[in-house]
Amino acid sequence: MELLLDIPEKITWHMACHVADVPEDGGVCALIEGRQIAIFNFSRRGKWYATDNQCPHRQQMALSRGLIGSQHDEPKVACPFHKKTFSLESGKCLTDEAYKIQTFPVRVKDNRVFIGI
Amino acid sequence: MSTTKTIQVVVVGNGMTGYKFCEKLVARSEEGSKIGITVFGEEPRVAYDRVHLSAYFDGKSAEDLELAPASWYQERGITLYLSDPVVAIDRTARQVRSHHGVVVNYDYLVLATGSGAFVPTIPGVDKEGVFVYRTIEDLDLIQAHARTARKGGVLGGGLLGLEAAKALLDLGLQQTHVIEFASRLMPRQIDEAGSDILKEQLQQLGLHMHLSKSTREITGEKKIDGLLFDDNQRLDLDMLVISAGIRPRDELAKAAGLATHPRGGIVVNESLQTSDPAIFAIGECALVHQMIYGLVAPGYEMAEVVAAQLTGKTKEFKPFDMSTKLKLIGVDVASFGDPFLSEPACRTIRYENKAKGIYKRMNLSTDGKYLLGGILVGDASQYNMLLQTYKNAILLPPNPEDLMLGSRGGEAEEAGAGVLSLPDDALICSCEGITKGMICEQVETHGQTSVEALKKSIKACTGCGGCTPMVKDLIHAVMKKQGIYVRNLICEHFDYTRQELLDLVKLNDLRTYNSVLDHFGKGDGCEVCKPLVASVLASAWNENVLANNLAPVQDSNDRFLANIQKGGTYSVVPRIPGGEITPEKLIVIGEVAQKYGLYTKITGGQRIDLFGAHVGDLPAIWETLIAAGFESGHAYGKALRTVKSCVGSTWCRFGVQDSVSFAIEIENRYKGIRSPHKLKSAVSGCIRECAEAQSKDFGIIATEKGWNLYVCGNGGSKPQHAQLLATDVDKEMCVRLIDRFLMFYIKTADPLTRTATWLNKMEGGMAYLKSVVVDDALGIAASLEADMQKLIDVYRCEWKEVVETPELRRHFSHFVNAPAEKDPTVGFDELRGQKKAKEWAVS
Ligand code: SRM
Ligand SMILES: Cc1cc2nc3c(=O)[nH]c(=O)nc-3n(C[C@H](O)[C@H](O)[C@H](O)COP(=O)(O)OP(=O)(O)OC[C@H]3O[C@@H](n4cnc5c(N)ncnc54)[C@H](O)[C@@H]3O)c2cc1C
Ligand code: SF4
Ligand code: FES
Numbered sequence: 001m002e003l004l005l006d007i008p009e010k011i012t013w014h015m016a017c018h019v020a021d022v023p024e025d026g027g028v029c030a031l032i033e034g035r036q037i038a039i040f041n042f043s044r045r046g047k048w049y050a051t052d053n054q055c056p057h058r059q060q061m062a063l064s065r066g067l068i069g070s071q072h073d074e075p076k077v078a079c080p081f082h083k084k085t086f087s088l089e090s091g092k093c094l095t096d097e098a099y100k101i102q103t104f105p106v107r108v109k110d111n112r113v114f115i116g117i
Numbered sequence: 118m119s120t121t122k123t124i125q126v127v128v129v130g131n132g133m134t135g136y137k138f139c140e141k142l143v144a145r146s147e148e149g150s151k152i153g154i155t156v157f158g159e160e161p162r163v164a165y166d167r168v169h170l171s172a173y174f175d176g177k178s179a180e181d182l183e184l185a186p187a188s189w190y191q192e193r194g195i196t197l198y199l200s201d202p203v204v205a206i207d208r209t210a211r212q213v214r215s216h217h218g219v220v221v222n223y224d225y226l227v228l229a230t231g232s233g234a235f236v237p238t239i240p241g242v243d244k245e246g247v248f249v250y251r252t253i254e255d256l257d258l259i260q261a262h263a264r265t266a267r268k269g270g271v272l273g274g275g276l277l278g279l280e281a282a283k284a285l286l287d288l289g290l291q292q293t294h295v296i297e298f299a300s301r302l303m304p305r306q307i308d309e310a311g312s313d314i315l316k317e318q319l320q321q322l323g324l325h326m327h328l329s330k331s332t333r334e335i336t337g338e339k340k341i342d343g344l345l346f347d348d349n350q351r352l353d354l355d356m357l358v359i360s361a362g363i364r365p366r367d368e369l370a371k372a373a374g375l376a377t378h379p380r381g382g383i384v385v386n387e388s389l390q391t392s393d394p395a396i397f398a399i400g401e402c403a404l405v406h407q408m409i410y411g412l413v414a415p416g417y418e419m420a421e422v423v424a425a426q427l428t429g430k431t432k433e434f435k436p437f438d439m440s441t442k443l444k445l446i447g448v449d450v451a452s453f454g455d456p457f458l459s460e461p462a463c464r465t466i467r468y469e470n471k472a473k474g475i476y477k478r479m480n481l482s483t484d485g486k487y488l489l490g491g492i493l494v495g496d497a498s499q500y501n502m503l504l505q506t507y508k509n510a511i512l513l514p515p516n517p518e519d520l521m522l523g524s525r526g527g528e529a530e531e532a533g534a535g536v537l538s539l540p541d542d543a544l545i546c547s548c549e550g551i552t553k554g555m556i557c558e559q560v561e562t563h564g565q566t567s568v569e570a571l572k573k574s575i576k577a578c579t580g581c582g583g584c585t586p587m588v589k590d591l592i593h594a595v596m597k598k599q600g601i602y603v604r605n606l607i608c609e610h611f612d613y614t615r616q617e618l619l620d621l622v623k624l625n626d627l628r629t630y631n632s633v634l635d636h637f638g639k640g641d642g643c644e645v646c647k648p649l650v651a652s653v654l655a656s657a658w659n660e661n662v663l664a665n666n667l668a669p670v671q672d673s674n675d676r677f678l679a680n681i682q683k684g685g686t687y688s689v690v691p692r693i694p695g696g697e698i699t700p701e702k703l704i705v706i707g708e709v710a711q712k713y714g715l716y717t718k719i720t721g722g723q724r725i726d727l728f729g730a731h732v733g734d735l736p737a738i739w740e741t742l743i744a745a746g747f748e749s750g751h752a753y754g755k756a757l758r759t760v761k762s763c764v765g766s767t768w769c770r771f772g773v774q775d776s777v778s779f780a781i782e783i784e785n786r787y788k789g790i791r792s793p794h795k796l797k798s799a800v801s802g803c804i805r806e807c808a809e810a811q812s813k814d815f816g817i818i819a820t821e822k823g824w825n826l827y828v829c830g831n832g833g834s835k836p837q838h839a840q841l842l843a844t845d846v847d848k849e850m851c852v853r854l855i856d857r858f859l860m861f862y863i864k865t866a867d868p869l870t871r872t873a874t875w876l877n878k879m880e881g882g883m884a885y886l887k888s889v890v891v892d893d894a895l896g897i898a899a900s901l902e903a904d905m906q907k908l909i910d911v912y913r914c915e916w917k918e919v920v921e922t923p924e925l926r927r928h929f930s931h932f933v934n935a936p937a938e939k940d941p942t943v944g945f946d947e948l949r950g951q952k953k954a955k956e957w958a959v960s
Contacts, residue, residue, distance in 0.1 A: 026669025
């Protein structure tokens with residue numbers, strides 16, 4: 001479905017879950033090598049995104065439970081705790097410049113979702 | 118004009134009017150005529166907003182100030198040469214030549230060369246540290262120099278001088294002086310008395326004022342070190358900004374043999390033609406009606422006049438109103454019409470309040486019927502209305518001073534109604550030539566009900582911005598006239614209010630978020646509109662909030678049917694209607710808490726909260742609770758919370774009715790219904806009011822004859838007592854009134870507005886609410902009751918459904934790929950033998 005360009009050489013792809021495990025226009029959290037990754041099925045755009053699950057504001061493991069959407073054209077997720085919002089593309093916090101999260105490439109193949117780390 | 122051949126238009130100057138001319142010409146030529154446009158600009162950048170130049174010091178970038186990006190010209194086929202002034206015009210060959218040697222032929226030439234700062238011939242003006250205030254480059258130089266300067270001065274106490282002084286103040290200079298030759302500030306706009314007040318106010322802002330000072334010399338070696346005045350006094354300065362007026366840039370025209378004025382300015386007629394009919398001049402370089410218009414609005418009108426003529430229309434430039442309002446000094450100053458008329462040519466009303474720093478003056482016609490001009494210092498909030506009254510020759514009311522003082526003590530509402538009394542052709546936005554009629558039409562028939570929308574649709578408020586307050590007043594007044602509540606739009610994805618969306622959802626039978634977004638929204642939604650639409654769908658259909666793919670659009674609490682806590686665990690609040698609970702049920706709660714290690718507390722709502730549950734444990738916890746006869750308490754939802762009760766006549770020696778039974782009945786009736794905000798209720802068994810019913814959204818108090826119903830009370834940060842809606846009604850009537858009241862609230866309240874706030878914003882207040890709910894003035898009582906009954910009929914405990922539906926239950930795990938594992942970052946501390954959430958980690 002979605003193949004990201006410019007993927008650096010050393011990426012390892014981890015199978016995270018099946019497509020059906022992730023609600024449409026919603027997120028889930030996957031445990032990948034001890035790390036919590038939030039995975040979003042942005043089905044309105046036919047896109048997948050992956051980010052840190054931890055919100056840098058108060059270190060809450062919560063972003064996968066946040067609401068996704070867009071601000072102008074930028075796809076974003078809002079932390080359920082205090083509604084800081086983060087770009088799903090760049091990881092930049094759109095409401096407070098002090099914060100940033102990491103984003104990861106996602107690949108979907110044979111109904112399985114892979115995260116590149 | 119020929120329509121087959123392309124007409125070549127060359128514009129000299131890419132300033133504010135030069136740009137506006139291109140914009141207008143392009144807009145018109147799109148209507149049919151073929152026009153080729155070439156623009157030469159002397160400055161290195163595309164045209165920018167000179168009016169808001171000072172914003173550059175407030176953090177606006179040069180790009181922010183651009184009127185349009187370079188691509189704008191490209192996309193419209195306009196050839197743009199920057200940093201390349203035109204140096205010669207060959208009128209016989211109809212050619213211009215630029216500094217870099219570019220030669221272009223023209224059919225029509227438009228001179229929009231603006232003006233430069235007028236620099237008086239004082240010895241020393243060429244010293245280092247002496248600046249003018251006109252371009253972005255000037256500001257860069259000033260900013261760089263100010264870093265090492267302590268004392269700054271501005272030569273000139275007019276409109277622009279005071280603006281420059283404010284800028285120096287903001288740049289952090291230790292001292293800023295204003296030196297004015299005349300005996301008063303802003304001599305072209307205000308009188309002596311106004312100047313006195315203004316001077317005092319500016320001194321309070323930290324500016325030092327020197328009036329009636331004639332400067333003999335700017336002293337210093339290479340660099341300025343001060344000013345020497347004609348009275349032999351000295352003022353030490355490290356820098357000076359000269360703002361002594363403007364000098365039209367007519368040198369190019371003069372060299373080409375066009376008529377110019379000895380004191381500066383390219384002479385044009387009412388068609389804005391120079392002495393050569395193929396050459397026009399617009400903006401600050403043009404001398405029309407024997408004057409230079411040093412403001413942007415007349416310049417834009419000139420652009421319009423020439424653009425119209427080049428596309429085959431006839432249009433003339435009429436004398437233009439020069440009323441002004443100073444933008445940013447921190448003290449309101451405005452003048453309009455003829456501010457200096459004096460008796461006996463007029464009747465003058467003056468108002469002065471030295472303590473508050475306010476001075477106002479109105480000049481009326483001798484018969485007292487019309488406003489001829491005036492001055493406002495210290496408070497210019499009435500400026501727009503006064504300006505319109507003057508410009509449109511509106512007949513003055515019997516007490517015209519009310520216009521300038523505002524209706525004292527009265528409601529601010531009147532100002533809003535006043536704007537509607539203006540004639541339709543009243544010019545509201547003079548920069549863009551927009552009339553009251555045009556704005557009203559946009560609001561009435563095109564639904565453009567915000568300033569942002571009007572900026573896009575007709576460019577209102579995009580020039581100097583001075584008309585913005587009046588445009589807002591107009592929008593509100595028109596909407597009010599149409600009987601529309603001022604609309605609170607949801608977010609960038611929905612141009613609707615919650616009420617409108619609720620109606621649309623019902624009318625179109627929409628059941629999913631995406632269908633609502635596809636029908637009535639745009640983009641992908643966000644954390645504001647998603648829960649809102651979810652709540653609207655719930656209010657409309659009362660279906661399970663996790664059904665229809667709605668889980669991902671619910672706010673976290675509704676998505677997991679529990680309140681998220683510090684640390685990421687959840688709370689569990691089973692419903693305990695009326696606060697009545699059996700020992701058996703109490704034991705089950707205790708057992709569940711023990712098994713899952715939950716903190717327990719009696720809440721302020723007469724029930725029990727279990728805190729600290731892992732998301733993966735929620736379904737199992739609820740399975741046990743439901744088996745014991747509990748239901749969801751909706752502590753997570755914008756829905757009915759609790760109906761508190763006092764023990765009432767069943768045990769209490771004062772009780773006159775069975776308040777517990779009624780509370781339980783009420784709680785079971787309205788449980789699960791979603792509303793704009795949470796709903797709370799209480800029933801007391803007598804006038805002593807132990808259940809605190811008068812602090813609730815709807816509260817009931819027993820009387821000897823029946824029940825009193827109170828509505829719109831609130832606890833929280835702004836407590837408000839509920840007000841009496843009905844007296845001594847029987848149970849059945851009481852319930853019907855509550856049905857109507859709640860449904861009316863659900864249908865009309867803004868999102869996240871409690872009933873108290875809803876009532877506070879309601880026009881007509883309690884009397885109106887009563888007329889709708891009790892007297893059925895709108896004739897909707899029956900349908901409100903029916904709508905409520907529908908919601909009640911489809912109620913099902915949503916937790917029960919989740920527990921019984923594997924597909925829904927599956928989503929209650931922390932890790933999608935390790936459902937049995939709990940979030941290892943969750944931690945607790947111990948407190949009085951129970952646990953509590955770990956403190957926030959603060960980054
Ligand atoms: C648990 C409880 C405190 C307690 O330990 O007693 C409580 C806890 C919370 N209250 Fe409350 N309120 C509780 C009774 C009250 C009361 C008293 C009452 O209902 O009699 C009030 C004042 C009455 C009122 O609402 O008019 C009250 C006024 C608020 C407000 C302010 C509402 C307002 O209109 O200003 C908020 C904030 C809000 O809703 O926006 C709030 C919000 C909250 C939230 C939901 C904050 C949040 O978003 O996390 C707390 C949830 C805790 C949790 O995770 O479960 N809570 N809260 C009470 C639960 C009652 C229940 O059984 O459902
Ligand atoms: C600090 C400041 C604040 C102001 N505040 C207000 C206000 O609040 N309200 C208001 O109405 N007005 C205000 N004005 C005035 C307003 O900015 C001017 O009226 C407006 O910019 C005039 O537009 P213009 O196009 O005629 O001239 P300009 O914007 O000056 O543009 C003329 C352009 O032509 C260029 N040029 C000159 N000669 C040549 C040549 N031979 N070849 C090529 N290019 C050439 C110039 O370099 C310049 O870029 C303010 C001005 C300043 C400086
Ligand atoms: S209000 Fe007080 S006195 Fe009245 S019934 Fe309730 S507990 Fe008794
Ligand atoms: S923890 Fe995410 S916004 Fe505060």
